[in-house]
Amino acid sequence: MTPGTTPETTPGRARQTAQVSPVGRGGDGTAVAFSGVTRSYGAVRAVDGIDLRIAAGETVALLGRNGAGKSTTLNMLLGLLPPSSGTVRLFGGEPETAVRAGRVGAMLQDGKAIPRVTVRELVGFVAATYPRPMDVAEALELAGLAEFAGRRVDRLSGGQAQRVRFAVALAGNPDLLVLDEPTAALDVEARRTFWRAMRAYARRGNTIVFSTHYLEEADDHADRIVVIDRGRVVADGSGEAIKRRAGGSLVSFDLAGAPTAPLSTLPGVHSVEVRGDRALLRTADSDATVLALAGLGLVRGLEVTAASLEDAFLTLTSPDGANADAPNHDAPNHDALKETA
Amino acid sequence: MLGYLRLEVRRTLRDRGFVIFGIGMPVLMYVLMTNIGAGPGGADMGWKTASMVGMAAYGALGAAIGTGTGVAEDKQLGWLRQLRITPMGPLRAVVGRGLTGSVTVLPAIVAVLLVGALVNGIRMPAWQWAALAGLLWLGTAPFTLLGLGNGYRLSAQSTGVVNTGCMLLLSIVGGLWFPAELFPGWLRALSAWTPGNRFAELGRSVTEGGAPSLAAVAVLAAWLAVFGTYAVYAYRRAARTV
Numbered sequence: 001m002t003p004g005t006t007p008e009t010t011p012g013r014a015r016q017t018a019q020v021s022p023v024g025r026g027g028d029g030t031a032v033a034f035s036g037v038t039r040s041y042g043a044v045r046a047v048d049g050i051d052l053r054i055a056a057g058e059t060v061a062l063l064g065r066n067g068a069g070k071s072t073t074l075n076m077l078l079g080l081l082p083p084s085s086g087t088v089r090l091f092g093g094e095p096e097t098a099v100r101a102g103r104v105g106a107m108l109q110d111g112k113a114i115p116r117v118t119v120r121e122l123v124g125f126v127a128a129t130y131p132r133p134m135d136v137a138e139a140l141e142l143a144g145l146a147e148f149a150g151r152r153v154d155r156l157s158g159g160q161a162q163r164v165r166f167a168v169a170l171a172g173n174p175d176l177l178v179l180d181e182p183t184a185a186l187d188v189e190a191r192r193t194f195w196r197a198m199r200a201y202a203r204r205g206n207t208i209v210f211s212t213h214y215l216e217e218a219d220d221h222a223d224r225i226v227v228i229d230r231g232r233v234v235a236d237g238s239g240e241a242i243k244r245r246a247g248g249s250l251v252s253f254d255l256a257g258a259p260t261a262p263l264s265t266l267p268g269v270h271s272v273e274v275r276g277d278r279a280l281l282r283t284a285d286s287d288a289t290v291l292a293l294a295g296l297g298l299v300r301g302l303e304v305t306a307a308s309l310e311d312a313f314l315t316l317t318s319p320d321g322a323n324a325d326a327p328n329h330d331a332p333n334h335d336a337l338k339e340t341a
Numbered sequence: 342m343l344g345y346l347r348l349e350v351r352r353t354l355r356d357r358g359f360v361i362f363g364i365g366m367p368v369l370m371y372v373l374m375t376n377i378g379a380g381p382g383g384a385d386m387g388w389k390t391a392s393m394v395g396m397a398a399y400g401a402l403g404a405a406i407g408t409g410t411g412v413a414e415d416k417q418l419g420w421l422r423q424l425r426i427t428p429m430g431p432l433r434a435v436v437g438r439g440l441t442g443s444v445t446v447l448p449a450i451v452a453v454l455l456v457g458a459l460v461n462g463i464r465m466p467a468w469q470w471a472a473l474a475g476l477l478w479l480g481t482a483p484f485t486l487l488g489l490g491n492g493y494r495l496s497a498q499s500t501g502v503v504n505t506g507c508m509l510l511l512s513i514v515g516g517l518w519f520p521a522e523l524f525p526g527w528l529r530a531l532s533a534w535t536p537g538n539r540f541a542e543l544g545r546s547v548t549e550g551g552a553p554s555l556a557a558v559a560v561l562a563a564w565l566a567v568f569g570t571y572a573v574y575a576y577r578r579a580a581r582t583v
Contacts, residue, residue: 078426102428111419116355117348128344129427168423 031056031176031207032077037086039072046072048231059202061222062211065317069231070211071109074180078106102130105174109181113161115154119145122153123167130172142197143167158185177201179210195221215313229317243312249286250307254300255279266292345437353445363407364448367400371453375461393457394544395517397477400449402537403508405481408442409488413500435576442485450477469547476543480561483536486568494575511537536564
């Protein structure tokens with residue numbers, strides 16, 4: 001399901017196992033709403049003014065580097081951490097209210113296996129704290145744990161323990177599933193299984209918010225990517241939109257001494273970077289840009305490549321402090337974009 | 342909350358350390374103290390009874406305080422945080438833990454009392470056995486709160502050490518290992534103000550056929566208030582970071 005098509009009609013209350021049963025439960029179809037949220041630890045501003053609305057039924061990836069503020073954001077979302085300023089609402093109320101109502105399940109980043117309890121006991125216990133839990137066997141099946149049900153949690157491998165944490169998050173059949181770097185300890189095969197399960201859960205009409213620093217994961221498994229850098233949302237949209245945003249294509253050519261100043265005003269160009277004698281233009285319309293360059297006679301060594309999501313990510317979260325969230329910016333280089341906030 | 346209680350009791354009883362040190366130790370010490378070096382006829386019934394109460398109290402006190410050690414471990418593993426995003430709510434989680442303590446103190450009490458009756462041949466009317474077990478059970482409340490306070494306030498490693506230290510100090514100074522009557526005067530006077538001593542007195546008064554003294558109940562109630570306040574403070578502080 002894509003967010004743009006049906007978010008209002010599927011507020012995501014899927015209680016049946018196999019199909020979506022869109023029972024509206026209060027609110028306007030908004031699962032998560034951040035407004036003006038900041039969070040400081042001493043002098044450090046981990047989250048620096050986040051505004052974000054996630055519709056019920058969306059699958060959203062929070063993408064960012066380590067330390068970008070993803071976990072702090074998710075902890076505030078869950079009500080584990082009060083914001084320094086601003087408000088966080090889940091399903092139109094306080095996060096605590098949604099948690100107490102059993103509408104939220106989460107897989108936290110640093111959770112470890114607790115000793116002396118079996119997988120079935122643990123998942124069964126968590127399920128029983130929720131008003132409308134999933135069948136325990138079903139949760140174990142979804143998380144790929146059916147064969148380990150009788151095993152003690154502290155005697156599982158890292159990847160298996162990770163699945164237990166996923167099962168714990170799912171067990172209550174929550175409307176909103178929050179996953180903080182869910183695949184960190186998983187190998188490739190386990191990752192694939194995990195995402196299959198997550199998507200199955202999303203298809204039931206549930207809202208999913210996960211954080212990751214893997215670009216492909218965000219692109220492959222989320223309807224929408226919210227790029228977070230230095231505690232701010234620097235981009236928000238589909239994988240495609242993020243790529244477009246950072247410049248859909250990369251046009252490069254040898255400058256051969258030509259002036260760089262006019263380049264940023266060429267049609268389609270978002271940003272200009274000069275590496276040695278080579279100019280790199282990020283452009284939303286490579287055809288127009290190339291034609292314009294040809295008009296200027298700047299075609300030596302001309303290359304046009306599609307920007308990868310990796311490029312987009314690096315552009316958006318450039319470590320030198322470049323800030324790509326100024327709308328329609330066309331500044332010639334990153335130095336001119338030093339963060340002012 | 343009952344589910345939480347069940348889960349935690351299971352986890353505690355599966356802990357070999359708990360079974361060996363929490364249940365085995367008091368039983369072993371009781372058997373040794375009343376049967377070794379006491380001559381062919383064994384120790385007199387008075388000592389056998391007093392030591393039974395002392396060792397049952399010691400075992401119960403240890404299990405009660407140990408509840409908090411488990412909390413500190415769970416905190417370190419991130420499990421308390423995970424619990425906070427279940428609908429259970431933080432208050433019920435704490436109460437559930439406290440109730441866990443009230444269940445896991447029972448094996449030590451029952452085991453020592455059984456050894457007293459079956460091995461050392463102590464005979465009392467049924468009501469006295471029941472009252473003894475019941476009072477020892479109720480009397481563990483302050484110690485559970487002390488352990489929980491430490492568990493919420495300290496790291497897992499510190500909690501283990503501090504709780505063990507508290508248990509030994511309160512047991513020994515309280516006269517659970519050796520009767521306070523053997524202490525020097527100043528220590529005996531101090532002992533009378535400690536919760537361990539008054540906790541054992543609850544039991545001793547029953548074995549002597551009487552009711553606990555008002556002083557014993559008052560001192561224990563005061564400690565219950567102190568440790569309860571401490572636990573609430575520690576929990577509130579931890580809730581901000583857990």
